[in-house]
Amino acid sequence: MSLIRATRFGLFELLRDRARVQQSDLRAAQERALTGLRINRPSDAPTALSEVHRLDATVRSQQVFAGNAGGAGDLLAVADSALSSVADILVRAREIAVAMAGDTVGGDSRAVAAVEVRGLYEALRDAANTEFGGRYLFSGTAWDTAPFDDTGVYQGNTDEPAVQVGGDHWVTNGFDGSAVFAGTVDIFAALDTLATALESDDPDSVSSALGDLDAGTDQISSWRARVGTEQVLAEDAQAVAENLSSILSERLADLAEADPTETYLEISELQGAYEATLRLASTSTRQTLFDLL
């Protein structure tokens, strides 16, 4: 059996090497405690860092998408409100047309009704020119331009703006006013026709205006349904984005953040081991044979 020759200085070397490793481990744990992060540089966890990047990018994107969806929801609510008022205008116009179509109605009454219909025409133009946050909702992508001028002629374009609410999901947040108000039926023209018929005291023309008014009401209902669908999409997208952001943020915290309890326990353990090494070093120097000579 061969014995390894143990020297006092060999022990010092061993203690020095051990203390060096312990100091390094202790410093790393202290850094985690100070920053609150498990990963303080790419080399701390290269694979986990890629995951952290991916999650962080997704969380930030979802936050943007949630904001976009929220903003789109606000615009769509205003658009829905505008279309709702248009529907009310058409209902009132129809009531007037029905009331004024009879042979027993006098010219004065029709003249008064004509004034009201002209007022409805103005209200329709105001509704069609609804703006929110400096943006016209029915001008297509030309939302800095009022969609309809005083004569009811469309000034916007036919492109529908959309906002990104997901990686590959978009919500329409503005509409082509020419399709909404002057699509299959030109609602401006329908009201103008009714007003003209009333001003002309022409019951037959008043009666025949009912058809366009009914078709206009259907048209607006159809667009309200479209706006409603986009609203639902925006609300869903916002909920999904917020939910995803919340879940992924927790996962991100698990990956990137240091657990304080775990870290402090680790520091305590490492400090204990380091102190033990130092104590051993101090006892090793106490006495040699030279002291006894």
Add this chain to the structure above:
Amino acid sequence: MSLLNALDLGRKALAAASAGIDVTSNNVGNSTTVGYSRQSVATQASDPLRKGAVWFGQGVDVTGVVRSTDRLLGMRLVEAAGTESHARARLDSLRLAETWFDETGATGLAEAWDELFDAFSSLTADPSDASLRRGALDAGSALARTVSRTAVGLSRTIDDLDAGLESRVDEVNALLTEVAALNESIGRGGVSGGPADLLDRRDQLVRELGESVGATVEFAADGQATVFLGGHAVVSGGAARELSLSEDDAGDPVVSVSMGNGAVPLGADLGGTLGGTLDARATTSGWLDQLDQFAYDLATQLNAQHAAGFDATGAAGGDFFAPPSAVAGAAAALALDATLAADPDLLALGGSATGGVGDDTNLLALIDFRDGAYFDGATRSGLDLVSNLVSEVGSAVASAEADADDRAAALDDLDAMRTAISGVDPDEEALKLIEFQSAYKAASQVITAASELLQSLLAIG
């Protein structure tokens, strides 16, 4: 046998004990000297003398002072010191480069990349919004600054690594010359292996050569050390070759060893601190190349897409980033186009001149850059490339750290073995001192006794 002979035997014993005390004192004095090997006095019984039919011992002779060493272990130590220094230098240098990738803070490449495309996504809500347009330009500028800062930092690291190379080569040449000179001195010391202290000093320098350039060594039985580097004997006996530093066509440093009238590049054969530093330099340079290619692709392709759009005034788009002149240096020079930076209205988000303020046709195409395969020969997305680069940096440093720890542990083991064989232990030396003191006293007693007997004889006369 005569009393005079007894006196002579006492003198030789006294000399041997005295030599033992000297060597022990030397051991104690050098107990913390780096590279010192404990020494011991070699003695042997003197040739006996025959008187008649009887052989009489003639005392003790001191034949030399020997070191406690293991030749094979010494060679392994030099090699292990070289690989450890290589790994440590590589780690230290890569750590310097890693500091430029602030990927865990708010100013990392991946973060800046995301911020630009998040800003583009926000713009889909209202492409005409002045603050959102300014936000997108600020994000573009931040990405350019981050890429540029990282590239400039990597270049600075490379410059820093280069700055120390010449002095290191000079140090190595000085070591080679010194080892050769010590070899010569040791050779003059005779066939017994030469003076122990010179051998230790020479071995320590050889180890330093291992640490500096990854040299290996072969110790001959006569105490001579032949030092090798990349298969070339750079120290042989009292002769040393010289290392030189030059640059290749790409401007990268090359360390060569002189051979006859020429010089042979050492390339991957170079180890130790110098080899580790050059290795890390090449790795860092590779990262810089990747960053340059990324910046070049980003600037040229995003510029092309931006130019395909129309700005808020209905004019065709211009450059988004200042156009790079070449791949090399593209990252350091990356910056937002100065004209665009001054006027957010020039951000070309529309698909036509008459698309209206909400026209985001080109904005959608720009957003597509976020995940689209526009980089690395149209095979990877920008974020993928950036993440991979950062991951590569992290993995390289982590792997270098593990390697350095492994090599250090292996070297520690060998050092522990060397200490077990060659280290000085105070207790052991104290015991030897007691032993030699006793021997010295005994020899003194012999001389005293012989002297008294001689005095008695003289008194008879």
